[in-house]
Amino acid sequence: MAAVSVFPSPAELGAALARSVAEAAAEAVASGGRFTLGLSGGSLVALLARELPAALRAAPGAEPSRWLLAFCDERLVPPEHPDSTGGAYRSQLLSQFAPPGPRVLWVSSGLGPAEAARDYEEQLRREFPGEATPRFDLLLLGVGPDGHTCSLFPGHALLQEQNSLISFLEDSPKPPPRRVTMTLPLLNAARALLVVATGASKAPVIKRILEEPREEAPSLPAARLRPRSGRLRWLLDREAAEELRLPREECP
Numbered sequence: 437m438a439a440v441s442v443f444p445s446p447a448e449l450g451a452a453l454a455r456s457v458a459e460a461a462a463e464a465v466a467s468g469g470r471f472t473l474g475l476s477g478g479s480l481v482a483l484l485a486r487e488l489p490a491a492l493r494a495a496p497g498a499e500p501s502r503w504l505l506a507f508c509d510e511r512l513v514p515p516e517h518p519d520s521t522g523g524a525y526r527s528q529l530l531s532q533f534a535p536p537g538p539r540v541l542w543v544s545s546g547l548g549p550a551e552a553a554r555d556y557e558e559q560l561r562r563e564f565p566g567e568a569t570p571r572f573d574l575l576l577l578g579v580g581p582d583g584h585t586c587s588l589f590p591g592h593a594l595l596q597e598q599n600s601l602i603s604f605l606e607d608s609p610k611p612p613p614r615r616v617t618m619t620l621p622l623l624n625a626a627r628a629l630l631v632v633a634t635g636a637s638k639a640p641v642i643k644r645i646l647e648e649p650r651e652e653a654p655s656l657p658a659a660r661l662r663p664r665s666g667r668l669r670w671l672l673d674r675e676a677a678e679e680l681r682l683p684r685e686e687c688p
């Protein structure tokens with residue numbers, strides 16, 4: 437069962453998200469020496485860029501130099517392109533870390549989609565030796581008004597992927613079309629998933645994802661986020677949560 441927390445606005449949500457990341461980092465660094473974090477793009481980039489640096493200053497044990505960062509999905513455009521998730525994080529968030537900052541696994545934009553996915557999966561496997569399916573400490577996810585998460589779109593064949601950790605698509609309905617993405621088996625292996633949604637345009641799909649009867653294989657990709665043994669928490673602002681009736685935590 438997912439936990440659902442609702443915030444008055446994206447500002448309070450962003451601050452709580454940043455505190456959760458800092459706390460998870462401090463815990464992981466204390467127990468295992470490193471923190472593995474997967475980042476999604478879109479609206480998350482600005483939220484994290486605005487709130488995470490201050491949250492980290494308040495959590496000395498979080499130690500960003502002990503972090504391994506990966507991208508939950510990436511658009512295959514040059515890093516300087518405005519659609520590049522890695523490029524956006526580099527300029528908006530990573531530039532704020534004092535050296536040495538986190539270690540980052542970059543998706544290679546110079547390769548074709550299939551090669552880029554294969555290369556990224558190899559990079560990941562090297563970082564998690566001995567784990568058939570790597571378990572990230574925390575994955576930060578978004579959701580689109582159509583119910584997509586990462587670059588997993590409704591009705592797309594990638595939803596059936598069972599073997600690869602990373603896959604690719606060349607027909608994303610949301611531009612740009614060429615992308616690589618974590619697959620459901622990798623997402624659902626994580627120790628914790630935080631899914632963030634803000635704005636009224638997402639209210640109808642949030643209701644469907646969280647309140648429609650649970651099917652074996654729901655059509656909305658974000659409804660297939662079901663961690664095998666990890667935690668799943670949704671962070672919503674009031675607008676995104678306005679159609680929900682289920683019990684949730686109302687946060688100040």
Ligand SMILES: O=C1O[C@H](COP(=O)(O)O)[C@@H](O)[C@H](O)[C@H]1O
Pocket residue numbers: 476477478479480509510511577578579580581584585586587610
């Ligand atoms: O295209 C994408 O969209 C989703 C949702 O983005 P948002 O701006 O509506 O929050 C994002 O999570 C994903 O990383 C991105 O490639």
